[in-house]
Amino acid sequence: MLNCKEVTELCSEEMERKLPMRERIFLRMHLAMCSGCRHFRSHMGFIRQAARKYAEGGAASDRDTKG
Amino acid sequence: MVKISPASSADVTAAALLAIRKDMLRFAELQLRDAHAAEDVVQDAVEAALRSTSAFSGRASLKTWVFAILKNKIADHLRQHKHTAPLSSLAGDEDEWGQKLEALFNDKGFWRPEMRPAPWPDPEESLSNQQFWRVFEACLDHLPAHIARIFMMREFLGFDSAEICEQLGLTLRNCHVILHRARVRLRGCLGEGWGQSRGS
Incomplete structure (x- = not known):
């Protein structure tokens, strides 16, 4: 079984490459049981989303209209 | 001072670009950590x-379009200056960082109860909030330079990790570890600055 520390590493790793089947299964099993790691994973996704938006000039500032 | 070529889309005026320039400069500075170099790439992009x-x-x-140009200029700059990148300091503050990481997990590698991640505010709401972006910028600025560089090459400029490694002479494993550390640090910083203190 994976511990939380290892799972957080996989959450980052999966953003870089497709994980091997075995790791995907372990990751899923752990996430099913662990809300902390589920939240961690969603934070990772959010950080990527924010970074992309920022790099498109999409950070809200008083001049901008959202879009 | 700036000359404008005959434009079919008339809206690209020097004035419109001037309004965006400050944001461009901040974006470039975050990545290059060098005010002079940032000024240069922004000027290139504007021209x-x-x-x-x-x-x-x-x-x-217009802003999205100009930022796309700026990203290309920054990527070019990084490619040209890869040998001068101050990445020898990969050790940096790794000791301190190691201790922080240890503080998240118990000795079996599971979350310590008080460190267990909790949900963050609604993503869409966050992304349209000015205060969120101020925190985001501050957190990026707070990352050690070598970690920030790699994170931003990956997430802002869209390099894949293989290309980053090649440019910086790192192993793929090393790149992944650094990206992970960047994300964990950003998560910690955003959590403190934004995730927990909404409305206060």
């Missing part, structure tokens, strides 16, 4: 934008 106004179709917002 390129003014030269090619006809390429601006109006589909994207």
Whole structure:
């Protein structure tokens, strides 16, 4: 079984490459049981989303209209 | 001072670019950590934008279009200066960082109860909030330079990790570890600055 520390590493790793089947299964099993790691994973996704938006000039500032 | 070529999309004016310039400069500075170099790439990008106004179709917002040009300029700059990148200091503050990481997990590698991640505010709401972006910028600025560089090459400029490693002479494993550390640090910083203190 994976511990939380290892799972957080996989959450980052999966953003870089497709994980091997075995790791995907372990990751899923752990996430099913662990809300902390589920939240961690969603934070990772959010950080990527924010970074992309920022790099498109999409950070809200008083001049901008959202879009 | 800036000359404008005949534009089919008339909206690309020096004035419109000037309004965006401050944001461009901050974006470049975050990545290059060098005010002079940032000034140069932004100037290049502004000139390129003014030269090619006809390429601006109006589909994207002007800012998105100009940022795309700026990202290319920054990527070029990084490629040209890869050998001068101060990445020898990979050790940096790794000791301190190691202790922080240890503080998240118990000795079996499971979350310590008080460190267990909790949900963050609604993503869409966050992304349209000015205060969120101030925290985001501050957190990026707070990352050690070598970690920030790699994170931003990956997430802002869209390099894949293989290309980053190649440019910086790192192993793929090393790159992944650094990206992970960047994300964990950003998560910690955003959590403190934004995730927990909404409305206060």
